[in-house]
Amino acid sequence: MDQIKTIHIVSFLDSLTKDGARQGFRKGNLSTGTIEINHRVLKNIFSRAVEWKLLKLNPQLLRALQKESIHWRTMITLALTTGLRRGELLGLEWHHIDWEMGVLSVIQSVSMSPAGIVHVKEPKTKASKRKVALPPSMLEELKDYYSHKLDERDKVGDRWQGGKYNFMFCHPDGKAFHQERPYLWFRAFLKKNNLRYIKFHSLRHTSATLLINQGVHAKIISERLGHGNIQVTMNIYGFALRSADRAAADKFESFLTGRQE
Known part of the structure; x- marks a missing residue:
């Protein structure tokens, strides 16, 4: 698939306009509508191929990510290496990591109401509660990020608002992120680096x-x-x-x- 170039697609679509392009029982010419359907199908196939990374992952995205703060760099890398849903990422707490075994427990997700009330709940299905093994390099990155968050909390002091929760990805004062925050940051990141837009969920x-x-x-x-x-x-x-x-x-x-x- 990654060998197909624009000229190949143009040539194919052009061939559909030729006399006798329709084969089978009803030989003849293809209608404009049919040609347009072929174009839409091809567009959807290649869009999904890039989105799901059947085509090569854009190395520029990975390079650009290294220039970002440890907070967002760690979240995006963890999303790529675990396939967690956005709400599951936001629901992670530090005690969900088994540092010795290198395993992450997914047992809850976070969402926020329009009124700003944080809702921490179990995943919607039994299968969503699971353990996910982490690559060694991801575990090391999480250790660095943990040290960063400890320093951050020390600076916050009495202004801490995390309550009984100790979220991995949250505001400096411990308050949970709104579920749209990762999506909005990722969209801005892609735009800033002139990268093609994909949804945050596409990381999964x-x-x-x-x-x-x-x-x-x-x-x-x-x-x-x-x-x-x-x-x-x-x-x-x-x-x-x-x-x-x-x-x-x-x-x-x-x-x-x-x-x-």
């Missing part, structure tokens, strides 16, 4: 698709994402899974061909 899709492309079993991915069952994962990422399956088959072909030579 990116996490899943990267695992699929690395050959991780769909059941493991389903559990990491907190899906109710594996069928949900298959329905959402069916195209990516089929592509990975084809790539696996091609590897066997190379193996078999090499053995025969």
